[in-house]
Amino acid sequence: MHARPRSRSPSASPHAGGLADSLFTTAAENPALPMLARRPDPASAGWERITAVEFRDEVVALAKGLVASGVSPGQRVAIMARTRYEWTLLGHALWTVGAEVVPIYPTSSREQVEWILRDAGCVAVLVEDEQGVMTVGSVCAGLPRLRHVWQLDGGALEQLVARGEFIPRATVDSMRRIVLPDSTAVVAYTSGTSGHAMGCALSHRGLACMSDTLLAGWGHITAPAGEQPAVLAFLPFSHVYGLMIQVLCVRGGLLMGHEPDISAESLASALRTFRPTYLYAVPSLLEKIYKNFLRASQLAGRGPLFERAAGTARDFAAAVERQRLGRGSGPGLDLRLQHALYERTVYRRLRATLGGRVLRATSGGSTLDRDLSLFYEGIGVYVHDGYGLTETSGGVTMQPFGREKSGTVGKALPGTEIQVAGDGEILVRGPSVFQGYGGDEDATRAVLRGGWLATGDLGRLDAEGYLTITGRKKDIIITSSGKSVAPAALEQRLRMHPLVHQAVVVGDNRPCVGALITLDPEFLNDWRAALSLPGDAPAREAREENALREEIARAVAAANSRVSRSESIRVFRVLPEPFDVANGLLTPSMKLRRDEIVRRYALEIDAMYQSRIRPGLAPASDEPSVWDDTDDVFR
Template sequence: MEVRGLPRGSRPLRAGGLADSVHETADRDPSLAQLSRRDPAHRDAWRPVTAAEFRDQVMDVAKGLLANGLRFGDRVALMSRTRYEWAVLAYALWHIGAEVVPVYPTSSSEQVRWILQDAQVRAVVVEHEHHAMTVAAAGGTASTLTALWQMDRDCLSTLADDGLGVPDEEIHRHRAAVQPRQVAVVCYTSGTTGTPKGCLVTHGNLAAEADTLLDGWGVLVAEPGAAPSILNFLPVAHVYGLMVAVCCLRGGIRLGLQPDIGPQQLLPALASFRPTFVFAVPYIFEKVFHTARRAAEETGRAQVFDKAADVAMRYAEAEERLSRGSGRGPSPALRARHAVYDRLVYRRLRAVFGGQVRNAVSGASTLRRELGLFYAGAGITVYDGYGLTETAGAVTAQPPGAVRFGTVGRPMPGSEVRIGADGEVWVRGETVFAGYLGNREATAAALRGGWFATGDLGLLDDEGYLVITGRKKDVIITSGGKSVSPTVLEDQLRHHPLVSQCLVVGDDRPYIAALITLDPEALDHWRRLRGKGTADITALAGDDDLRAQIQRAVSRANTRVSRAESIRAFRILPREFTVDSGLVTPSLKLRRQEIARVHAADIDAMYPRRDDDLLPGTGRRRGRRAGPAPSPSGSP
């Protein structure tokens, strides 16, 4: 089955590049508040940056880049969190036809070395001294590097001073030479299954993505009469966060840039910025839900919250049926209860996002249907979408007014989706990248006749909505030959408030098992409510009450799969998988192979060791055979 997106409402970019929109917006409305910067003297205040101010600063920095020897087609690495300086530098580089190479600020020296060498980077901009030391440890002073600047040393002013003698015409000459097919960003994949590959994302790719979203979904960004604004807290080193910034700057939407996504930093930023729309990942929506549930429990209102959540989901389901023509919508009684809980619960939840958000987007992985229904019932419709680095962002999205929770929507205008014979999702359209940098073999394997093989597994329902069921490389094959996609089990387990992460294992093993990490805040809350003292997670891992809680979560997850696919054992780990430990990508995806390597002993402990598992005369295991499973509670 193949599904084609609706015809585009806006015309694809035929000439020029991303930098042109900076001038178009400034010429049209120079006083427009294009961005907002945190006021260093008052952390809860945001200072507007007009379209004219942004254009002038970008021009000044572009002149400095030329004065320092950077030229058309050169690649410059930006190793930074999501902050204002990043936006200025990226657009300055696009002004002179240079290519941006985003580098995650948490990258190790080995990862940085690979990117600098693979992309033949000419210059690097980092946030601070620690990043500069990482670049130096990566051998950055050798190779092709000619310059390194630091944001915390006011590199924007330094570059502007360096470019004082460069005329405006020189910048405009470079900008006029940029064409849509030229590379704007060399965006590296997360490397979850191997060496990261540099995706060649063009000006035309990003412009098509942004313009399609603005054309089809722009009406959702703000309520009528409100000035649209978005606080971007997604990593700009990831194509998702990069796309949000480009979309705002092309669409004249006020853009705030927030570098930290920890609750202590993000929640106050949302409250002070008060965005009208949110782009996020499922983790954020899950975190807000569980935090609100814990707060209700601590004040003795857990029962009220749970009833409100049930009403929200039933209300949203009734609205969903109405939109499909298969129902009459919420009943009068349900509407009345919904109105009561809106005053008691839902408005408080909306206040967490600043109070103005009525619509949002979730990306990077599928948002659980139950969570999508809850938020819709609480007054925030979350439009789930699907895309990859190679597609410059989303290729499918929920159509306005026709959301199907639990799916990732239909193909966006200008895009097509089909499902291969093996269940792999293939996509085609204007946002599909130009290939992998210096890797013809990988490019040929991924791009065939204009179609991109995503590596994801999915299906199209009878209305053409895409459902992602897993990742081809993640499929587990047990020693009994059973193929298991871990996604369903892992998603269901993460629904439990105590569970932070879950990795399902079982390749060449007699049955499926799981490594589970716990949310420290949720665990602390659970411990205090049950009078468990000050025991840490290592001591609590063997607590019978805690294990019973997790066992119930496992049992609920198992109801979604067959007996052969169910989790037969689990192990609670003493700490979460983190970016710093190298077990999670910066976009919060598990590095499955690395986790399995680091926790090999924990995985082995969930399977019985049998004498006949050993090859005669060796200490090595033979292929495992089905044998008796441990008790359902797993190993401590």
């Protein structure tokens, strides 16, 4: 296989046994250690903590109930619930008896639920509420292997515990001890942005190696010395990133709080009251937090102050980065003084909204904008941008401690190798690579080539081994003139504007690149209120539309400043509603269904391009002279 030079790190230590073993070890060695936390109710400021021995005993009691219900090693049980304590409890009980966990997003459609339950051959499924029971019930007729539908809010776990009271503890212990490290622990389904989702078989060894590697190399930065690290889990356990956090916390003895409600209000309350020492997040959340900082400052009349402070934070972080990479002397005196001033007046208040104890974070799921990374580092919360896939049990790269480089996703984790093939595709090899797509040997052979996983992602390795992600192979846009454009960076930059909620770059077989944009309703309302336009209603509406068009055009221009002219967005349209799971335009993991978006808005896209052609000129090329930049389509 033709490939460019690779990045390699030292090998990780081998792993033996199943994922549940670490819980039993911790409970024996440090029984009083607080391991898990949950709020009794969403409005509560207090958190109930569960010690290692309490958690182990609950796991054993539930595992006995699973045995009594006929769940045996190798059988598959689906968990269709939000990020709750009970998810972690049932997952470890299933691993204790050698069963396999099949995560399902609770927001999944009826068709998605039916496909996963049938494809995985699940014998049971745990749902949260009556709605989940109805969804599963509507497809049960086509699922002959499905024997149990357990409703969490209907007392299902308590019923299972009662059912298993007669099972000896020794039965559970013997079942746990025969779980092999290469046994399948999780069958995680890909997001399915096109076609059916495919089940990735992840082994106990793969998930354990990934977590142990991160703990060995970066565990010391998850809390100040002498403090127990605390992590707030709010990302879905149905996604491999959230699942990796769960495994990492239990194996590493980090206190893990559970927050099932990811609304802005609930999450803000959870952060303030739980006060994590380390934050695991995704770029969209970090973007939203930044925008909320900006919005709160604007509403308080301190918008210009925040923008100056944010600029200083980025400049300060960039200077610190040059210093740690040996490329500069660090921040000058004036910059240090400005930064110290804003630390007292702005930055510490921003950190307080995250609980006041977070000094570092990890971002995953997609790449993080360099300017946003520098902003967080500048206010005192360094964000490690990493890279991983479902097929790699989570992580592939991480920022090396003390040599972090914003704008990249870091270097290969210990034990993992990375190559970049001649066409730019990232190839990965290591102990965490998955076992294959269940029941689909052709798909498995297509991505596992000579021991290397073809990720489908595009990137580049620099001379020091840092990886930069540039996009997905299947997302590349090819204009009618043959220009290839990766949409991710443009979309990322567009979303940094406060008014922009979502962006999808289009342009396949078109004369230039275009964009479909949705607006953030909260910022839009504030923006409208701040306009205070004179005149009667029709006149105000016309002026408002013009002003909004100009504001979005500025966002587009800012995004275009990072790319060449031929790659820049030349047309755009603002859509009246967002892309979401309910309208079928986002996957349950919140990824864009690009093909469906293009199909759904085909007429709008056609109109967007047609309005850009000057009379008497045909769009034979994407030369700028063909287009009139004054008539962007707005709707």
